[in-house]
Amino acid sequence: MKSKQEWLEQVYNRGKERPVRFSTLSDLEIEPLYTPEDVKGDYAATLGYPGEFPYTRGVYESMYRGRLWTMRQFAGFGLAEDTNRRFRFLLSQGQDGLSTAFDMPTLMGYDADHERAIGEVGREGVSVTSIHDMARLFDQIPIGKVSTSMTVNCSASVLLAMYLVQAERQGVPWEQVSGTIQNDMLKEYIAQKEWICPPAPAVRIVTDMIEFCTKKAPRFHPVSISGYHIREAGATAVQELAFTIADGLCYVQNAVERGLDVDEFAPRLSFFWDIHSDFLEEIAKLRAGRRMWARLMKERFGAKNPRSMMLRTHAQTAGVSLTAQQPMNNVVRVAIQALAGVLGGVQSMHTNSMDETLALPTEQAVMVALRTQQIIAEETGVINTIDPLGGSYAIEALTDRMEADAMEYIRKIDEMGGMLRAIDVGYPQREIAEAAFLYQRQLEQGIKTVVGVNKYSIPEEIPIEVLKIDKELEERQIQRVRKMKRERNSAAVREALRRVAEACRNGENLMEPICDAVRNDATVGEISDIYRAEFGVYKDPGWI
Amino acid sequence: MAEKRLRILVAKPGLDGHDRGAKIIARALRDGGFEVIYTGLHQTPEMIAEAAVQEDVDAVGLSILSGAHMTLFPEVIRLLTEKGAGDVAVFGGGIIPEEDAGKLKEMGVKAVFTPGASTEDIVKWVRENVRPRE
Numbered sequence: 001m002k003s004k005q006e007w008l009e010q011v012y013n014r015g016k017e018r019p020v021r022f023s024t025l026s027d028l029e030i031e032p033l034y035t036p037e038d039v040k041g042d043y044a045a046t047l048g049y050p051g052e053f054p055y056t057r058g059v060y061e062s063m064y065r066g067r068l069w070t071m072r073q074f075a076g077f078g079l080a081e082d083t084n085r086r087f088r089f090l091l092s093q094g095q096d097g098l099s100t101a102f103d104m105p106t107l108m109g110y111d112a113d114h115e116r117a118i119g120e121v122g123r124e125g126v127s128v129t130s131i132h133d134m135a136r137l138f139d140q141i142p143i144g145k146v147s148t149s150m151t152v153n154c155s156a157s158v159l160l161a162m163y164l165v166q167a168e169r170q171g172v173p174w175e176q177v178s179g180t181i182q183n184d185m186l187k188e189y190i191a192q193k194e195w196i197c198p199p200a201p202a203v204r205i206v207t208d209m210i211e212f213c214t215k216k217a218p219r220f221h222p223v224s225i226s227g228y229h230i231r232e233a234g235a236t237a238v239q240e241l242a243f244t245i246a247d248g249l250c251y252v253q254n255a256v257e258r259g260l261d262v263d264e265f266a267p268r269l270s271f272f273w274d275i276h277s278d279f280l281e282e283i284a285k286l287r288a289g290r291r292m293w294a295r296l297m298k299e300r301f302g303a304k305n306p307r308s309m310m311l312r313t314h315a316q317t318a319g320v321s322l323t324a325q326q327p328m329n330n331v332v333r334v335a336i337q338a339l340a341g342v343l344g345g346v347q348s349m350h351t352n353s354m355d356e357t358l359a360l361p362t363e364q365a366v367m368v369a370l371r372t373q374q375i376i377a378e379e380t381g382v383i384n385t386i387d388p389l390g391g392s393y394a395i396e397a398l399t400d401r402m403e404a405d406a407m408e409y410i411r412k413i414d415e416m417g418g419m420l421r422a423i424d425v426g427y428p429q430r431e432i433a434e435a436a437f438l439y440q441r442q443l444e445q446g447i448k449t450v451v452g453v454n455k456y457s458i459p460e461e462i463p464i465e466v467l468k469i470d471k472e473l474e475e476r477q478i479q480r481v482r483k484m485k486r487e488r489n490s491a492a493v494r495e496a497l498r499r500v501a502e503a504c505r506n507g508e509n510l511m512e513p514i515c516d517a518v519r520n521d522a523t524v525g526e527i528s529d530i531y532r533a534e535f536g537v538y539k540d541p542g543w544i
Numbered sequence: 545m546a547e548k549r550l551r552i553l554v555a556k557p558g559l560d561g562h563d564r565g566a567k568i569i570a571r572a573l574r575d576g577g578f579e580v581i582y583t584g585l586h587q588t589p590e591m592i593a594e595a596a597v598q599e600d601v602d603a604v605g606l607s608i609l610s611g612a613h614m615t616l617f618p619e620v621i622r623l624l625t626e627k628g629a630g631d632v633a634v635f636g637g638g639i640i641p642e643e644d645a646g647k648l649k650e651m652g653v654k655a656v657f658t659p660g661a662s663t664e665d666i667v668k669w670v671r672e673n674v675r676p677r678e
Contacts, residue, residue, distance in 0.1 A: 104559045104560060105559070108559050116559060116588075119612055119615070120559060120610075188561075191561075192561050193561025193563060193585050193586075194561055232564075233563075233564050234564050324659060325660075433567045433568075433571070436564050436567065436568055437567075437568050437571050437572075440568050440572075440663060441663075444662045444663065444664060453660065539584065540563075540584030540585040540586065541584065542582045542583060542584030542585075543567075544567050544570045544571050544574070544580070544582050
């Protein structure tokens with residue numbers, strides 16, 4: 001039999017190749033054919049069985065034959081009562097997990113009555129300023145029975161404290177509280193840009209939360225290490241893989257240095273990937289990520305508990321891939337991305353709605369997005385076999401390549417002294433800006449195509465709807481917050497905040513003092529102000 | 545005498561962190577031969593006007609994706625005028641409906657670019673329309 005090289009020279013080159021660049025969305029050049037020559041690794045060492053090291057083929061032994069992935073759609077808007085009604089509706093429809101979106105002031109550590117909150121209260125998520133809002137949000141919802149995901153980062157410590165105090169007020173012991181808080185600060189400096197203080201104290205707070213949850217709320221996932229925002233900011237798939245895993249390594253390193261046993265906390269770390277449009281690249285990315293994490297946890301940190309080595313992940317289809325032009329096409333994009341997520345073995349998924357680039361999604365669009373997952377689960381048959389694309393020469397070659405390229409980035413970051421140092425010098429930020437710029441150029445030059453945008457476009461009216469701010473809603477929340485601040489015991493608040501400030505300085509775990517502060521009606525803005533005063537405010541270096 | 549290089553401030557107001565577009569434009573303008581200063585995120589109109597004066601720029605480009613363009617653009621123009629820099633050309637882009645773009649131009653915004661505008665269009669517009677301040 002010919003070698004692949006001989007086939008390329010003698011046979012393939014006789015044919016015609018269109019004069020285009022055959023590369024992935026992230027611009028990895030792809031060969032015309034992959035054969036056993038391209039798949040070098042030993043099967044047992046690189047692939048193995050699902051549920052076994054290095055988990056390339058899946059973290060669980062039975063995967064979707066045992067349990068389908070969780071279809072977890074993200075929601076939140078207006079005042080706490082509004083989101084509470086939506087939550088109770090979702091629960092009555094059989095959903096068993098909630099996923100909370102907070103508004104920008106809450107996410108950035110400002111109270112609803114702060115000057116910088118004007119026009120933003122309850123706009124892109126629910127407004128939570130104090131424990132009273134958290135109580136309204138979970139009114140008549142049994143915290144001991146639902147798992148709640150909270151997408152919040154720089155003010156996560158306060159929101160987690162409010163959630164736990166609310167559990168306590170419902171009579172639910174902390175050991176029974178389950179859920180996930182995003183709380184991945186490193187990716188904030190790299191990509192999403194929601195921060196209060198500089199990276200080092202931010203990681204200290206994250207480490208406090210990992211330590212606290214491990215000891216006090218062991219069913220809670222204290223960090224969801226997120227590639228999603230890194231990719232949406234313009235990173236390539238390899239950069240998403242590399243920077244996310246490097247972020248994870250930084251959290252593990254810090255927790256170990258704190259004196260925690262890796263096998264005690266690592267099983268509660270989870271991940272969050274973006275699923276973009278390049279089908280094979282995304283499947284390879286998910287597989288490579290599992291193998292990298294398993295190897296790094298075992299080799300670098302000496303993890304022994306298999307659960308410490310398993311990369312369990314949530315995924316969301318790529319918001320950035322949706323187009324305002326010919327928006328119905330987005331249904332197709334989301335379906336293909338979601339299929340890649342499933343073939344890549346994710347544990348839970350959010351599918352975007354077709355109209356999200358234009359405004360908050362309509363109910364009909366949300367329904368289609370959820371149905372897309374159900375069709376994949378129940379009609380396509382892809383769930384029958386675990387890792388059905390495993391063994392494909394193309395998939396395995398791409399998986400190996402992404403792992404190798406991502407490990408090269410991790411080696412560079414290690415050389416710089418780890419992710420905190422890399423962020424200080426703007427390394428991941430610049431790499432992403434460079435990739436985003438290159439992709440934009442490729443779009444403008446027609447090297448890359450977005451259907452309906454730079455090819456196959458049609459004359460059409462694009463109905464850009466700007467979400468109208470409900471002034472009345474904002475005013476109601478502001479008045480409510482002001483009234484609460486007038487009526488609470490201000491001496492108790494001052495004392496509780498002083499204790500938080502003291503913990504910031506003396507290094508004791510911040511979570512107990514923060515729980516006390518929220519019990520005494522201290523607000524997200526007031527506790528964030530303590531961070532601002534004690535740790536300083538991070539300013540965007542504006543790398544370009 | 546060599547022509548003075550135009551100085552452009554690319555600014556990102558608001559609480560949101562959507563800076564992908566602002567950075568791409570800053571980079572494209574720099575590659576286009578202009579001197580570019582990027583403010584970084586989370587700027588208030590006051591901070592932007594102050595930076596424009598401090599940096600002695602000829603134009604300010606605002607990137608606004610939050611929907612607050614109808615308040616932010618006029619506020620930046622008002623503050624520039626107040627600081628004696630009313631002749632700085634203000635332009636911008638983001639998710640801005642056509643009818644708002646028309647109103648913004650009446651308020652003194654020199655150009656509004658919406659999704660789909662290419663970096664080349666923007667560089668070309670700056671080259672043809674922005675003049676060094678006296």
